[in-house]
Amino acid sequence: MGEYLPHIFIDGVRTPADKPIKDHFPTVVSGDEFYLANAAREARRVGKVTKTTEKFSVCAGILHCFRCGEMMHLQGQRQRKC
Numbered sequence: 001m002g003e004y005l006p007h008i009f010i011d012g013v014r015t016p017a018d019k020p021i022k023d024h025f026p027t028v029v030s031g032d033e034f035y036l037a038n039a040a041r042e043a044r045r046v047g048k049v050t051k052t053t054e055k056f057s058v059c060a061g062i063l064h065c066f067r068c069g070e071m072m073h074l075q076g077q078r079q080r081k082c
Helices: 031-044
Strands: 007-010 013-016
Touching: none
Parallel strands: none
Antiparallel strands: 007 013
16 A cells, blocks of 8 residues: 555664655555455454464464364474474
């Protein structure tokens, strides 16, 4: 939609510095298309990652067991990374 939201770091936390600047970038999709696509994406969301760890997996929340349908989880043994 072409908006830019400037940020600054305060005590290591990324924080909005000001209000969004409209038409900063060239518009690629209309506002209606953006909100419809966002609503469709939210409707497809099955689960979300609730715990962050140093053993992060990009497949978290995506992979499901083909036998039982349950969500698969990353596990390690003896501090080894999977």
